[in-house]
Amino acid sequence: MNPEIIRSLQELLPQIQGYIYPNEIEIHWGLLIVVYPYITGVVAGAFILASLVKVFNVKEVQPLYRLSLLTALAYLLVAPMALVSHLGHPGRFYEILLTPQTSSAMAMFGFVYAWYLMAVLLLEIWFVHRTDMIDMAENSTGATRLLYRALSLFSKDKGERAVAFDHKALKVITIVGIPSAFLLHGYVGFIFGSIKANPWWSSVLIPIVFLFSAIVSGIALVVLLYMIITPLTGGKINMKCVDKAVDFLFYAVIVDFSLEMVDFIHRVYQSEEEIKILSEMVMSKLFLSLIIVQVLLGMLVPLLLISLTKIFKKRFSLNEDMRKMVYFISVILIQFGIFATRWNVVIGGQMFSKSFRGLTTYKMEFGGIEGLLYAIVLLALPIAILFVLMKVLPPWKELREEGETGTEALGGAGM
Amino acid sequence: MGKLFERFPDPLARLIVVVVAMVALGAFAYFVLIPKPVKDIEFQWADAVKTEKARPVRYAGFQVCEECHGEIHNTKKTGYHKDLSCETCHGPAKAHSENPDKVKPNIPTARTFCPQCHAYNPSRPRGFPQINPVAHNPLKPCSSCHNPHDPKPPTTPKECSACHGEIARMKAVSHHVQLECTTCHQAPQQHKVSPRSVKPTKPQAREFCGKCHGKDATDKLAKNAPKVDLGEHGEKYVCWQCHYPHSPEVEQ
Numbered sequence: 027m028n029p030e031i032i033r034s035l036q037e038l039l040p041q042i043q044g045y046i047y048p049n050e051i052e053i054h055w056g057l058l059i060v061v062y063p064y065i066t067g068v069v070a071g072a073f074i075l076a077s078l079v080k081v082f083n084v085k086e087v088q089p090l091y092r093l094s095l096l097t098a099l100a101y102l103l104v105a106p107m108a109l110v111s112h113l114g115h116p117g118r119f120y121e122i123l124l125t126p127q128t129s130s131a132m133a134m135f136g137f138v139y140a141w142y143l144m145a146v147l148l149l150e151i152w153f154v155h156r157t158d159m160i161d162m163a164e165n166s167t168g169a170t171r172l173l174y175r176a177l178s179l180f181s182k183d184k185g186e187r188a189v190a191f192d193h194k195a196l197k198v199i200t201i202v203g204i205p206s207a208f209l210l211h212g213y214v215g216f217i218f219g220s221i222k223a224n225p226w227w228s229s230v231l232i233p234i235v236f237l238f239s240a241i242v243s244g245i246a247l248v249v250l251l252y253m254i255i256t257p258l259t260g261g262k263i264n265m266k267c268v269d270k271a272v273d274f275l276f277y278a279v280i281v282d283f284s285l286e287m288v289d290f291i292h293r294v295y296q297s298e299e300e301i302k303i304l305s306e307m308v309m310s311k312l313f314l315s316l317i318i319v320q321v322l323l324g325m326l327v328p329l330l331l332i333s334l335t336k337i338f339k340k341r342f343s344l345n346e347d348m349r350k351m352v353y354f355i356s357v358i359l360i361q362f363g364i365f366a367t368r369w370n371v372v373i374g375g376q377m378f379s380k381s382f383r384g385l386t387t388y389k390m391e392f393g394g395i396e397g398l399l400y401a402i403v404l405l406a407l408p409i410a411i412l413f414v415l416m417k418v419l420p421p422w423k424e425l426r427e428e429g430e431t432g433t434e435a436l437g438g439a440g441m
Numbered sequence: 442m443g444k445l446f447e448r449f450p451d452p453l454a455r456l457i458v459v460v461v462a463m464v465a466l467g468a469f470a471y472f473v474l475i476p477k478p479v480k481d482i483e484f485q486w487a488d489a490v491k492t493e494k495a496r497p498v499r500y501a502g503f504q505v506c507e508e509c510h511g512e513i514h515n516t517k518k519t520g521y522h523k524d525l526s527c528e529t530c531h532g533p534a535k536a537h538s539e540n541p542d543k544v545k546p547n548i549p550t551a552r553t554f555c556p557q558c559h560a561y562n563p564s565r566p567r568g569f570p571q572i573n574p575v576a577h578n579p580l581k582p583c584s585s586c587h588n589p590h591d592p593k594p595p596t597t598p599k600e601c602s603a604c605h606g607e608i609a610r611m612k613a614v615s616h617h618v619q620l621e622c623t624t625c626h627q628a629p630q631q632h633k634v635s636p637r638s639v640k641p642t643k644p645q646a647r648e649f650c651g652k653c654h655g656k657d658a659t660d661k662l663a664k665n666a667p668k669v670d671l672g673e674h675g676e677k678y679v680c681w682q683c684h685y686p687h688s689p690e691v692e693q
Binding site for chain 2: 044045121124125127149152153156179180181183185187188190191192195381383384
């Protein structure tokens with residue numbers, strides 16, 4: 027091998043096990059591609075949580091409605107950044123829309139994304155906040171007034187007919203939005219699932235597993251944000267709402283866990299030629315991220331914790347702080363677990379050689395466009411965007427709708 | 442809003458205006474601003490094709506080699522290396538095919554070359570010939586024992602290796618790999634029936650080894666063998682009393 031290449035790979039080469047093909051030494055889909063499905067997952071999950079209110083009429087989670095929508099939007103705006111940054115020519119990303127290849131799943135994603143952003147999320151958020159924006163335009167002056175007027179498309183109509191139309195439109199958009207959210211994240215799983223040359227990914231269950239893990243991560247994140255933001259802004263956490271959201275989270279985790287187990291049992295029972303190298307990979311390279319973080323800490327421990335609050339319902343219902351702490355720990359663990367799921371799919375799928383005889387290794391950089399620092403920035407960016415969105419379109423109205431103290435007094439006061 | 446829009450609820454009318462404006466803007470950008478050729482996929486690929494076409498052709502292909510080196514081709518086509526193209530080992534040969542006298546292709550003789558495929562690696566397929574380049578005849582170019590165009594691993598006769606497997610394996614990686622067992626030992630037929638009572642012969646004279654290792658040795662096989670002056674070198678002993686012949690330790 028070229029000595030220059032050996033020099034550049036000298037940190038990786040000693041960590042390689044068995045026989046791998048030369049082009050497999052370096053892993054090409056790195057941390058950014060891990061971040062990407064995590065973010066789109068949050069988008070889909072947060073939207074599904076929002077749709078519980080509008081479509082399935084789950085009144086208890088009403089306080090989370092606007093927050094979920096804004097979270098979905100904040101994360102959706104960042105989602106393509108990971109992909110575009112990973113491209114060799116990020117400046118040419120728009121070409122995918124100019125000369126679309128209909129046979130390319132990646133190209134079609136551009137349209138799914140645009141549809142979801144423009145026709146679902148922005149529209150729904152606009153309808154939700156329309157009357158509020160008119161109010162805010164009326165109650166403010168100068169640039170703020172102009173901003174809200176522009177955002178409300180210069181509408182001043184708060185009449186019965188217009189408001190009734192808002193409600194009707196919201197229902198229709200949410201109903202259209204559910205399959206769109208499924209499409210947005212199902213597509214990510216579809217891309218992985220259709221790479222038939224890679225047995226770690228090639229499974230029809232992958233899109234469905236992705237979808238349920240998306241729902242899990244989205245609900246968990248919105249609950250986490252709610253539990254952090256509400257006390258910070260002087261509100262009181264509405265435990266009825268959190269209880270209900272965690273209920274849904276609990277069922278989603280069970281379905282997600284069952285699907286992953288079905289996939290796992292199916293692989294083991296089928297025992298195709300790759301099973302040896304995959305089991306070796308799981309037991310060595312992915313042991314920490316798959317067995318410990320994803321399964322144990324990310325699924326079993328939260329399931330156990332939430333189960334405890336259900337089994338010892340009386341004791342927990344008396345002690346609200348204890349329940350809050352259990353939920354808080356659970357949703358944080360779930361976030362780590364889902365991130366580990368993405369990691370294990372993306373990195374795991376590239377760690378074993380096509381020869382089925384060796385394992386390569388992933389060396390994460392710190393700086394640079396594929397590095398840890400940039401990934402952290404991408405993960406933090408949606409929070410910053412959410413902060414701005416919440417300033418412009420305060421979700422307080424429903425965040426505190428059934429809260430106990432200072433509901434209306436604080437409404438619109440900002441953070 | 443015009444009269445037409447009064448029939449719609451206010452929010453819908455405003456959205457319709459926005460959507461129509463966006464569609465019009467998009468259509469204007471797509472149909473007017475972007476030149477037609479840019480939208481053509483072939484146009485986008487044209488540069489890539491041009492770049493690829495401009496790259497110099499360096500490989501000739503094995504059919505070209507066959508035209509002049511028919512004999513080697515015939516040897517190779519039935520051997521273990523039949524699936525390797527000539528240029529796999531000899532490198533790009535387009536220049537050589539165009540100017541055979543001036544440009545000569547590379548002939549890899551370095552001991553690092555063959556182990557790229559044949560060095561021992563536990564994950565290589567079973568049955569694939571593998572050696573340990575450190576222990577396997579060090580310092581000798583691979584082609585001195587193996588014909589690269591028709592590589593056949595040197596073998597010990599089965600009737601010997603059946604009982605003397607350890608010796609056979611040792612000899613297989615020694616300098617004496619090319620020698621048949623019967624070069625040094627005469628084994629009577631009876632040895633196979635009663636191996637303990639009828640033993641094969643061993644060389645009894647120093648001159649036997651001297652045929653290859655003597656100062657004036659002319660044997661063809663001895664071309665690269667280390668030479669000694671038999672008159673001065675351990676004159677009291679038969680060679681194998683000091684040197685183990687199945688794995689001679691002397692290096693050149």
